[in-house]
Amino acid sequence: MMLAFYSGFLKKAPHRSMAGGLYRFQRCFALLLCLGWGVAAESIAAAPQAATFFRGINLNGPAVEIDGQYWLAGDSPSVRVSGGAFENQSVALEPPTDASRATMIRSSRWGGTLDVEIKEMPRGWYQIFVFVWEDNHTSDFQLQVDDRQVIERFSSGKQGQWHRLGPFLTEVKDESIKVSARGGDANLSGIEIWSGRGRLPMIVPSGFVQEPTPDQLAFFENTIRPLLVDRCYECHSADSDELGGELLLDSRKGMIAGGASGVSVVAGDPEQSMLMRAIRYTDSHLRMPPDGKLPQDEIEALASWISMGLPDPRLEDTIETYRERTAIDWEAARDFWSLRPIVKPPLPVVKLRDWPKTAIDHFVLADIEAEGLVPTLDADKIHLIRRVTFDLIGLPPSPREVDDFMADTSSQAFEKVVDRLLESKHYGERWGRHWLDIVRYSDTAGDNSDFPIPQMVKYRDWVINAFNRDLPYDEFVRQQLAGDLLPYDSPEDRQQKLIATGYIANARRFGSRVDDYPQHLTIEDTLDNLGRAFLASTINCARCHDHKFDPFTAEDYYALYGIFHSTQYPWPGIELDQKQRDLVPLADTTAVQDWFDKKNAEQRRLEERIKRLEAERDKHATDSAERKVAEQQWQDAKEAAKNHANLQPPFDHAYAVQEGKVIEDATLHIKGNPSKLGDRVPRRFLSVLGGEPLRDDDVTSGRLQLAEWIVSPKNPLAMRAIVNRVWLYHFGRGLVQTPNDFGRQGTPPTHPELLDWLASEFRESGYSIKTLHRTILRSRVYQLSSRSSSVALDRDPNNVRLSYFPRRRLDAEAIRDTLLFLGGTLDLSPAGPHPFPPPKDWNFTQHNPFKAVYDSNHRSVYLMTQRIQRHPFLAIFDGADPAASTPIRLTSTTPVQSLYLLNDPLVHSQAERFAERVLAAVPEDQARVSLAFRLALGRTPDEKELRASLKFLSLSRNDVSDPTSAERVSWQALARVIFRLNEFVYVD
């Protein structure tokens, strides 16, 4: 575990919360939250040598001694400082500090643009702290170290508040370090520089007793130690099962360091100590111990101890002890089922030796037998063709397709159906939609105004085509993560690869602001989805701290973060900057360059013309007619130049990513807070999967490497994850039932050997998804009836062993597509772009966000789906969540769904059309009933159903006076009845 331990007693009010990770103890925090005194985020690799004090600079004052260290004067020859000089020693500092530090703090340089340069620095790594304070009103500013923004927006707080910001890591190559503040007025008081990248030694703040007297020791041993052991150690010692608030109270070092909420004690000042506030129950939000207030004498004893400067003989380093105790055991971590290498297992022995058709059947049957069960009967062909048709293309089989299959008595009959369906272009529409679920596809950006992304459909179509052309899965991954970095063999190939990175571009956008746009949240959304989609891992949990259950460290997270930090995302437009930019032109690079060259040349010419015409105009007398003409010419030229500048390139664009303008490693965000920066983390893969770094000569973002790491045979997660998904969509349940989480919070596989066997086969097939379909569909397990035996129901109520085929409800898309299909309304061609309003009309704000539902007769995969507003139909029938990965479609059963089927105009209109079709097809009611059943349910009605239907038709005609409409009305009624049946929406 990496723990960010703090030593010191500075404070910082977090002015913004992250992603719902809200600070509850706002008031305490405002007083005491420390920005990281002595925090050097430690990497899991061997900790580098401890850093050593290099120098301090008292920016607006003379040389001083602070903490026993020598600080240079601000006017030293090696220091250059801009800004005004300011001093006010009468302000009371909060919290109080020792005299020499206070004097240094209260005398500062100030200004909206402040630059400090420290020269004559030897080459190497340094850690910098910056002392700032507020003398009157709060102001916000940005802080930079060596031109790198280290704090995006810092709020200086109330009068008297001061902060020691840092440490900021920087590498000196050119003998100087620069510290700058931009934006609001900043007061910079001092700079403290430590040499080296290692952990900073703990400074014992003033006020702590260094050498306890015997009396103090006796007081500690008799009163304080027993009290702490009794009341606090359970949650606040290195042995605690779960350490509370990252606070250790079992050593002097722990007392000094404080915890996640900042420093806990201010030596000599109980009133300023958070510990005292907590045990006095001062604040309703922080009450310790939580199960009851301490007796008054114990509270007073602790107050006395703090007053006397916390004399403490407990000198052992329990922080280190705790770190060691909780460090990840990598070997053990890699022995977890999902991280073990994939080994192709031998086929298990089964008793019913004639039963298995394929290897899959061996694995499944062995488990069925182990449970004391037998598999059910094979499915009727009539059920089987309906099952596989919905499964592969999401539409019902036509009566003719059913007839053909029934008539085909060859042993290859089923394989022929499978082949036909896999060749259908509707296959990609069905299976592409599954992938779009996983990658939380959306046609809008998800910011507060939910800006439309007209180009997103190109990625949607790319996914559909990728399935149709059976793009090998490794290549499928590569192109989505790094299509722009891959070789290509034609312009068309290149464009498709550029479009594929729309996967990354589709990450969610947040808020409505531009200057402090929370890019870290967009990257978090990227990593969250990438982890789940490709690795079945919740790596985003390591954003604020090491993963609580799985072997992912915060460094792992920021190692991957750097890759996307070095990636240029397109800008979809948000409330305060409503135009798209940074999209990727879908044209030859030289053609793009040429166009821009020409445009720029023309622009220069037009600008020169303006100058010339202006000079021309000025030659004429003020009120002369010539001047008027010249004036007009000048104005026209200006207008022409403006129009030309607005000229948009004539290329089509992809909403896709490119290499970032700056390629660099990211810096760890302490506790996930982007304004609390820790150590720089080199880009690399997850430690538990080898942690391979980028090559030294790699100048790219690292996306292609990342894709290679993911699809590498050395990574067992990726292939296990995808074969599990394919199995899940065929059977409605995965071999691992948590397809997005193969970690300890997920469930282990029900058929671990089968999972590995499938993954091995998949690799051997060259990662062909269609081959995987065939492998699964050929099995006898897939072709089982959905009827269960009572023993199976009793022993295996959830059918985990698959002794029969799981019956399933159609998903939202299949329900809608089937209704339209039966009504003869469904347009089976691929849909084009969505009819979004033109970009010039994009005035969307959070007050009037983009919101639309576009009617369409195309298949539901082509429906426009928004991040923020659910599509009304998809929301009712458990459609995918467009804001977060949906690995499994739930099937809820609600009255609102039934109301839809009872009364929605779409149901009624399709029933009307379906009735027309049936009426027109055959002349006589009995045959019509039969046809209706065949079309909608894939089977003919039995005798009873037939008779009942005829009776229903006649009852429905009873009250209708007009005999010509009576027939139609009754048939529409029967159509509606059929559309509402369980058999209509459930597939056996």
Added chain:
Amino acid sequence: MSIKSLWQKQGARHVFAPHTEVCTTRDNMGMRRRDLIHSLVGGSLLLPGLVSQMLSGEEARAASDSDPLLPKEPHFPAKAKRVIFIFSNGGVSHMDAFDHKPELFKADGKKTGVGGGLSNQQRKLLKPLWEFRPGGKCGTLVSDLFPHLRDQMDDICLIRSMKSDDNEHYQATLAMHTGSFFFSRPSIGSWVSYGLGTVNQDLPSFIVLAQQMPYAGTQVFSNDFLPAYHQGVRVIPGAEPIANLQPRTTREKQQRLEIDFAAALDRKHFSDRSAQQELGARMRTFETAFHMQTEATEAFDLKNESAETLKLYGLKPGQTDGFGWKCLVARRLVERGVRFIELIDGSSSHNWDQHGNMAEHADHAKVIDKPIAGLLQDLKRTGLLEDTLLVWTTEFGRTPGVDGDKGRGHHSACFSSWIAGAGVKAGITYGSTDELGATVAENQVHVHDFHATILHLLGIDHTRLTYRHGGRDYRLTDVHGNVVRDILA
């Protein structure tokens, strides 16, 4: 031995017999299988009377064991059984309405304080436009913006130390509903539905009355990862308050006939698939939906309300819109056992967001003051307030310093909300802000604390109401929240 005989040995032969038992005892379709088979065989299936008789009554509507909306026991006994949650969009100014700041009146224009749009700039202080007067016996000070509500202060617990974390409408609105500022999460109404179920299966457990969309759109009443049973059903005042509530079949009898015939066919289909509970559950939802058409329509119909009641809400006879309509419908839904009802005041584009001119607050207050006061009185006189919580809130307050000419900016650092009814101390104020209303001075109630307290009042421990999703147990209060015990009665 063949597979077939093996399988039959495992019970396939008896697949009908035992399941007949299941049908009659557990699936509660109100339909005994032998009757069904008899009727199918006898051809009498389609006599509508018989079919409806077979399906009628409580038996048909009783829920099965697996019904996720069945009423559930709370974690501990509690007075409150249900909630009416009123949300005023846009940021209601606390210092102009519920939080009297004499210093701000004095300091008008003379001093500076937090002001401006979204950011904390120093601006000239702007005095409140409305006088404050004591209300009720308790004498809680409320401004002239809310004269009717002021008269009801003896029944209200006013919280003056609310706190949120984001100065944007969208984020703050989302957080007030879901506890999350950026990411979609289940709404508080969905959580309550998930935690407690509902007593009236003919109406949704969570109903949202919203003429237009609030900030953050449907996310504010979304079930998100909770099962769809718990989604807020939006009611739009007007002809068809719930989508597809009106039968589209012209003849009433015809719809019943269709439902009965579908049920008969479903039952036949079910007869050898009865192990799958959801098939039975789905059959039942058509009955529920059928009843909802009348039950819900009736709930929205105010024709049987007395003239005196209508007056209490400021409604004219025949009126089918306005905030008074929403308030009175809320009472009617409460009577019918709906678990969580949200009333949305204003929309994302027309609301309390007065950056330029605070005087416009008066127009918005006028819309809700009398109706909410009426609702509170009505709940009290009907005894419903004994076990109903009435909550009013907004997403954040407004700045003491000026924004624009005469407006105020967004201010999440403090604002006011109130709760009335079951289990809450009445006639008190809780918490306070500093002399200008810029920060919380004591007893801060963060949005998470507010949520934790509402759940507590319903008998739910907010730390135990969890749902496993994506490898994590989620809560409405994330990892935060403390019950504000001082306001519990």
